[in-house]
Amino acid sequence: MEIIQIVGLGLVATVLVLVVREQKPMFGFLLAAFTGLFIFLFVIGKIEAVITVLEQLADRSGIPSIYLKTILKIIGIAYIAEFGSQIVRDAGQESIASKIEFAGKILILVLAVPIISVIVETVLGLLPVGS
Secondary structure: OHHHHHHHHHHHHHHHHHHHHHHOHHHHHHHHHHHHHHHHHHHHOOHHHHHHHHHHHHHHHOOOHHHHHHHHHHHHHHHHHHHHHHHHHHOOOHHHHHHHHHHHHHHHHHHHHHHHHHHHHHHHHHOOOOO
């Protein structure tokens, strides 16, 4: 079970960070950041299987691939912004972490506008035309 490996790595890294942080705070932060990066890179490989399944479902349902790609980009931005903000928050920089989250939300909104436009146009097309 991979989750046991991840949790084990996290627990070992946490103990090491607590020990190292007392003597060298910067090394403690770097150890925590690299542990987080390692875990992120470990699980990112698992996403490929999910993307393949979603692409197959989109092909079978006739959904244009541009919508699926946009949604996957939105999910990616959300995960990366969260990961980055947590690392910055671990360094004690709450205000910068908040700015990273805000930027992620803005980028998600920018990507979502075309999808929202199509949905609104579709709904308007279903409404009866008034005279």
